[in-house]
Amino acid sequence: MNRQKMSDYKFLRGGGEMGELIRSIDWTATPIGAEETWPTELKIATGIMLSTPFPMYIAWGKEYIQLYNDGYRPILGSTKHPQAMGISTRETFAEIWHIIESMFDGVMEGNAVGFPNFMLPLDRNGYVEECFFDFSYSPISDEDGNIGGVLVTVIEITEKVSRLKELQHTKLDLENAKAETEGQRDQLKRFFMEAPAAICVLNNYDLVFELINPLYQQFFPERQLLGKSVLEALPEIKGSVWDILRSVYDNDTTFEGNELLIPIARYVDGPMENRYFNFIYQPRHNASGKVDGILVFAFEVTDMVNAKKELEKEKDKFKLAILAAELGTFDMDMEKGTMEWDKRCRTLFGIDHQDTVTYEKDFLEGLHPDDKERVSKVIDRVFNKSESNGFYDVEYRTVGVKDQKVRWLRAKGQAYFDEMDRPYRFIGSVLEITDKKQEELRKNDFIAMVSHELKTPLTSLNGYIQMLQIKATKNADTFATGTLNKVTQQVKKMTGMINGFLNVSQIEAGKIPLNKSEFLLNDLIKEVIAACALIAPDHVITDCPCGPLPVYADYDRIEQVMLNLINNAVKYSPNGKQIKIECQLIDEIVRVSVKDEGMGIEPAYVDKLFDRFFRVEGNHTKAIPGFGIGLYLCAEIIQLHEGKIWVESQSGVGSVFYFSIPKLGILSGSL
Structure with missing residues (x-):
C-alpha cells in the first residue's frame, strides 16, 4: 500500500x-x-x-x-x-x-x-x-x-540588546546634554532621531511630547503626537499608565515595566488593542536638579506575550484531557522524600485530609490488605531498573479511609534513574476500573460454575468409555477399540480445556493454590521431555545437560508451564524440526528456555502473547486449536513464584520462550 x-x-x-x-x-x-x-x-x-x-x-x-x-x-x-x-x-x-x-x-x-x-x-x-x-x-x-x-x-533580541547598550550610552549623553548649550541641544535631538530604540521626551508637568523618534512614532502610525500632552494625544492611557507617569514625575523615581498590558489603538479612532510593552520611564532633570520631564524608552513585545498565552492554552487542553478521562496523577520525588497526589488521586484512595501524602501512611495503608504485599513487590521491581526498566502497570484495590469503599484501580507510571541506576523520581496516573473488574469477576464466577458443572458428566462419560473399552478388548473388536481410543482423546482434550478455564477463574479470583516443595528443576525437565517425546514423535526434543538446580516451588504448576511451552513449540513448528530446552543458573536465578524452529511471531503480537484469551490472528494459525489461555496461565503461575516470563521471536525463523524463578534459599519465606 x-x-x-x-x-x-x-x-x-x-x-x-x-x-x-x-x-x-x-x-x-x-x-x-x-x-x-x-x-x-x-x-x-x-x-x-x-x-x-x-x-x-x-x-x-x-x-x-x-x-x-x-x-x-x-x-x-x-x-x-x-x-x-x-x-x-x-x-x-x-x-x-x-x-x-x-x-x-x-x-x-x-x-x-x-x-x-x-x-x-x-x-x-x-x-x-x-x-x-x-x-x-x-x-x-x-x-x-x-x-x-x-x-x-x-x-532573538540581539539587535535589541545592541540597541539597549546604545540606549545606556544615550542616557549618559542625555544627562550630559542637559548642561550643554542650546546649540548642543540640536545635536542631542539628531541623536534621538537616529537612535535604534523607540524614544520620546515628555516635557514639563503636563507631559507634552517634546521629541519623538521614528521608532516611537511607529507605535502609533498617522497619530499626531508632537506638541500635545500625553492625555490629549493618547487619551486611552488614562486608565492604565497615566498614574505611573505621574508617579515618576512627582516622586522623581524610575519605573521599569516588563510585558505590561496597555490597551491602546494604533490609529486615530482605530479599534482598541491589547498591546504589551517593555519600557523605562526615566525622570529628566533641569540644571537645578529638579524634574522637568520624562524620558521614555520602549519595546513592544505583544507577539511574544501572545505566543506564551497560546502555549498556556495548549497546556490547559492537556489538563482538561486528564480531567475528562478522570485520571488521578502522582509524583514521587525519591531524593526529597516527597509525594504529590492530585485531587482525583486522593478521591480514589478515599483520603479526607489535605495534608501532604506519604508512601507508607497514605499509599500502602490505603491498599486492600489482600493486595498490599503483591503491589509492594511490583513497586520493588519497578525501582530495580534491571528488572523492569522502570515501567509500572498494575491493578489493585483501595479501601477508602473515610468511606471504607472498595475501589479497583489500574495504575501506570514510570520510574526515572540517575547515572548510578538509582531511582530518583516516580510519576504516573491511576484510573478507576471498578465496574470493569466487577464484570470480569462475574464472568469468572460464571465460567467456574459452568466448568464445575461440565466436569461431572465428563467424568461419567469417561467411566462409560472405559467400560466399553474393556468390553471391546474382550470381544477383540478392533474397530470399536480404535474408535473408543479416539473418543478418549477428545474427552481428555475437553477435560484439559475445562481445567484451563477453572485455572483462569482461580487466578482472577486470587485463589489459585501453590503447593511448594523442594525439588530439582533439572529432573522435572527430563521427565517432561520424556513424556512429550511419546506424544510428539515427529519432533526432536533435546535438552542441554546442566547441574543440579534446587528450587522451592509448586512441582505440578511448574510442570504445567513446561508442558504448555513445549506443546506450543510442537503445534507451531513443522514435523521434523528440533525443539531445544536449556536451563542454567544466572546470579542465583534459575532460567529455563524452550526454543523452536517454527513460524515465529510478528513483532506487533509479542507484547500481547501473555494476555488472557489472546491468539495470533492469521491463516497459518486458524487450524491450530486453542483458546488463548495457556500462556496467560503460564505467566500468572510464574508471577506467583516471584519470577519472570518473556519471549524472543522472529517471524519465519522461530521463537524462544523463557521463564526464570529464584533458586532455593532466596525466596521470601523459603529455606
Whole structure:
C-alpha cells in the first residue's frame, strides 16, 4: 500500500516555506519515523508550530530531532539551514551543546526552563557571534505525563540588546546634554532621531511630547503626537499608565515595566488593542536638579506575550484531557522524600485530609490488605531498573479511609534513574476500573460454575468409555477399540480445556493454590521431555545437560508451564524440526528456555502473547486449536513464584520462550 502523502495530514498543512520543507522530508529515515506513527502530542505541537508566525521549533525524542517554522528560520543564519531540519540538535548547535545540553535533559525530566536576555555564541554565518535570546524550553507530554520532546519558543533580541547598550550610552549623553548649550541641544535631538530604540521626551508637568523618534512614532502610525500632552494625544492611557507617569514625575523615581498590558489603538479612532510593552520611564532633570520631564524608552513585545498565552492554552487542553478521562496523577520525588497526589488521586484512595501524602501512611495503608504485599513487590521491581526498566502497570484495590469503599484501580507510571541506576523520581496516573473488574469477576464466577458443572458428566462419560473399552478388548473388536481410543482423546482434550478455564477463574479470583516443595528443576525437565517425546514423535526434543538446580516451588504448576511451552513449540513448528530446552543458573536465578524452529511471531503480537484469551490472528494459525489461555496461565503461575516470563521471536525463523524463578534459599519465606 502506498504511503500517505504528507500534505494529506491536517496537522502538517500550511506553515509557509518551512511547512513545504517538512512535507518534503522522508521522516521514515529519521528516528522520528513515518508521519502516521507520530504520537498525538507531537502532531499537536507540530500543528501549533506551523500555524504561528512566532519563532518556534521542536526537538523530539532522545536524539532531539528538529522541526521548525518560518519564524525560527532566520535564527539559523546562512550555514545551518536547511540541513538543520530533521537532524539532531546536538549536530546543528554543536558549538553551544555543552551549554544547552543540561537544559534539554532537564526538560525531558519535566523541568521547564526560560531565560530572558540569554547570550549564546553561535556560528551561523561562517563566524562565531554573540547572539541574545528571550526563550523558554517546555516539555511536550502526553495525557499520562510521558515526555517525548522539547518545545522551544524564542525571540532573538540581539539587535535589541545592541540597541539597549546604545540606549545606556544615550542616557549618559542625555544627562550630559542637559548642561550643554542650546546649540548642543540640536545635536542631542539628531541623536534621538537616529537612535535604534523607540524614544520620546515628555516635557514639563503636563507631559507634552517634546521629541519623538521614528521608532516611537511607529507605535502609533498617522497619530499626531508632537506638541500635545500625553492625555490629549493618547487619551486611552488614562486608565492604565497615566498614574505611573505621574508617579515618576512627582516622586522623581524610575519605573521599569516588563510585558505590561496597555490597551491602546494604533490609529486615530482605530479599534482598541491589547498591546504589551517593555519600557523605562526615566525622570529628566533641569540644571537645578529638579524634574522637568520624562524620558521614555520602549519595546513592544505583544507577539511574544501572545505566543506564551497560546502555549498556556495548549497546556490547559492537556489538563482538561486528564480531567475528562478522570485520571488521578502522582509524583514521587525519591531524593526529597516527597509525594504529590492530585485531587482525583486522593478521591480514589478515599483520603479526607489535605495534608501532604506519604508512601507508607497514605499509599500502602490505603491498599486492600489482600493486595498490599503483591503491589509492594511490583513497586520493588519497578525501582530495580534491571528488572523492569522502570515501567509500572498494575491493578489493585483501595479501601477508602473515610468511606471504607472498595475501589479497583489500574495504575501506570514510570520510574526515572540517575547515572548510578538509582531511582530518583516516580510519576504516573491511576484510573478507576471498578465496574470493569466487577464484570470480569462475574464472568469468572460464571465460567467456574459452568466448568464445575461440565466436569461431572465428563467424568461419567469417561467411566462409560472405559467400560466399553474393556468390553471391546474382550470381544477383540478392533474397530470399536480404535474408535473408543479416539473418543478418549477428545474427552481428555475437553477435560484439559475445562481445567484451563477453572485455572483462569482461580487466578482472577486470587485463589489459585501453590503447593511448594523442594525439588530439582533439572529432573522435572527430563521427565517432561520424556513424556512429550511419546506424544510428539515427529519432533526432536533435546535438552542441554546442566547441574543440579534446587528450587522451592509448586512441582505440578511448574510442570504445567513446561508442558504448555513445549506443546506450543510442537503445534507451531513443522514435523521434523528440533525443539531445544536449556536451563542454567544466572546470579542465583534459575532460567529455563524452550526454543523452536517454527513460524515465529510478528513483532506487533509479542507484547500481547501473555494476555488472557489472546491468539495470533492469521491463516497459518486458524487450524491450530486453542483458546488463548495457556500462556496467560503460564505467566500468572510464574508471577506467583516471584519470577519472570518473556519471549524472543522472529517471524519465519522461530521463537524462544523463557521463564526464570529464584533458586532455593532466596525466596521470601523459603529455606
